[in-house]
Amino acid sequence: MNSGPDVIDCRRADYPKDFLFGVAASSYQMEGSRFGGCGVSHWDTFAATPGNTARGENGSVACDHYHRWPEDLDLIRNAGLDAYRFSMSWARVLPEGRGKANAEGLDFYDRLVDGMLERGIKPFATLYHWDLPVPLADLGGWRNRDIAAWFADYTDVVMRRVGDRIHAAAPINEPWCVAWLSHFLGHHAPGLRDIRAAARAMHHVLLAHGRSIQAMRALGMENLGLVTNFEYAAPADDSREAAEAARLYDGIYNRWFLDGVFKKSYPEEVLAGLRPHMPEGYERDFDIIAEPVDWVGINYYTRKLIAPDGSGQFPALKEVEGPLPKTLMDWEIYPDGLAFFIDRVHRDYAKGLPIYVTENGMASADRLAGGAVGDPARIDFLNQHLARVRQAIDAGVPLKGYFIWSLLDNYEWALGYEKSFGLVHVDFDTLQRTPKASWHALKEALRSE
Template sequence: MSATDTETMELDFSRADFPDDFVFGTATSSYQIEGSRFGGCGTSHWDTFAATPGNTVRGEDGATACAHYHRWESDLDLVRDAGFDCYRFSTSWSRILPEGRGVPNAGGLDFYDRLVDGMLARGLKPFATLYHWDLPAPLADLGGWRNRDIAGWFADYAEVVMKRIGDRVATAATVNEPWCVAWLSHFMGEHAPGVRDIRAAAHAMHHVLLAHGRATQAMRALGMGNLGLVTNFEYAAPADDSEAAKRAARLYDGIYNRWFLGGVFDGAYPEDVLVGLGPHMPEGFENDFDIIGTPVDWLGVNYYTRKLIAPDGSGQFPALREIEGPLPKTQMNWEIYPEGLHHFITWVHDTYTKGLPIYVTENGMASPDQVLNGKVADPSRIDFLNRHLGAVRRAMAGGAPVKGYIVWSLLDNYEWALGYEKRFGLVHVDFETLERTPKASWHALGRALRR
């Protein structure tokens, strides 16, 4: 296939293939693009995590990132010009409340005020997320997600933000990917705050949902509607046909997928996970499900990959390990498995939400994209979008109430502990000059979504 062919690859769908009220969008997060050194933003635990040798690739951080804080107008033009209906963004707790509590940073609130008005001026629906991982360092000093008080701190933050922009956002979500906030960061230690402790993980796994419930209540008290939670999912498949591998995959599914849905929709955590986490849970946790289960108006599904799971033979909870699978992989070394997205949409609808609107709030892939002659060919991403949107359409044909699909991500950005190597964007960013170059996938989406 020639360079010209890859530049003109088309998507297999158009707007006409989806209901009139179906929304297409793209997403970013505050710490990954804004630049934490701008505009009076406070220090977050990601700043201190990245400043600790060995935690991130080359010690890279989000101090500058994509400098979206200064370039937001032209970045919103890119969202509009690709034909999207909505823009999913996150507000930075550290930018709005540098101490995590107390007096807000007026410049931070002004920034999100301008950002939301900029979306509306371009005909974009603002999809807001309150927390995408940048916990203010002063709250991390107090234990962060290990401290039950964080539920109240988060609710107060939600009130501060939404008193300012809540009248203009189309949807509001509380926490992005609670598994990452709790397990990846407090058990595996791969993300800030970099803790590897089962008690810390158990407390965080509960407090992140308690905070979600309290913040949802705070926004309801402001008269807001269209509130949701964004959970991430991984398809856990047994590495072989043994009963031990099947049990390991089921437990992985419990930790990753069923824990958070069970808390919000069933008022209970899965028993197989509590076998390991139960002894380390906060005292009286079972009394919090009325708050955790505060009704939401929609659920966000973030999906990227499947994992092959096997027992690790240690006998130490959770006693499982990942096995490299045979399928084609992204730059993240994640298997490309669109069937998993179909599974989770239908499973969530049948088992938990039962008619509640579902948005695919993140789906996308990283690839080692380069600018050649002023253009970026990314045929693998176009193929990825085709296959995953095909899975969405199959789920909808089966009755699942999917209301939108949001591509991760608008821009190549700071990919957390992996620094700036992994490029998820529809738009290439040169991290030296900060020049933006729309990729072939951006152009293909523009052609497919043109009204």
């Protein structure tokens, strides 16, 4: 194929016949939490607290995917994409987190899944993408061990309704964000900065994952996976201290969740700091955490340069600005990190299981001009990362799919609506969708020949 600023250099013929190209999105970022009887989640209350989100923005309307889903699914189909990785809102299905289900919420996911199938789109479902019902947050949320049982019950409710039509499912998106980012760093709901809360959330999120897998297996579901996010941790300099700091960061961010599911253990260097705060008897939960999965999902965006911060307080880490080109999120563009994690997951954990790149993409300063949106930086980003995907397949890795984050510009959590990850531009005043140059390039790349 000819390369250029508006061309995605891939052809279906270059990939195995069962390889899937898809897009990913999430419920709170897309649907609009004020519609359809959705309950209040801790993201609604977090965003309502001054200072937590850019300009106080929230997901109450978001992209109004709740009403506009047919148009959005048409965008997926018309681009020639094979699959849609979407999430279901716990608060929409069970407004109280437990008990009586919201019929409107279940009906919505019924329509959404059927709409995908009618368009030849494979549904990849995620049970939880961060919108915890407030009544459960009031009971301690991810700090409370009971959340594993609550989550299993929710899984049963929603998958009894739609599980017979789901192509693939994973319980929880990005457990590091659910636990560490939200309970130790405080950047996401519930906005805590507490090592004890973080240690318990780090364990309970995996226990909930295992209980959810069990619940779906009990319904006869197959093709169930684990989706974790990864950041390549590089030492900021050549010192031993920086190397140790990078390894600790890697342990917290990357290996903790894989080790728990595939090795029934946690990295010792991380436990050195968290062990005093872990739930009593946590070791007895590993048989549930390690329930077998059928595939592994890799969410990858960037690398970080890590150094010790000199504080002496665990984890005593700091990020150092790197020299590489950056996205609008100020994240370095480092496609070799994706190649590294594909290899690591295949070699050290999955042991022959299928692997999907379940999220990869970039935020850029996209502007609508003359009815079009040019985003050459995104096209270049996709080309660089797809080249690593192709290399992994050529090396014999059972890599089965690549999902771009995201279908639409949407609510980027605490950063509000100005960080644009979408293949499709959204005017958040009118909610009009405009496919970007990257969407058109992808359509051309994926067309049947």
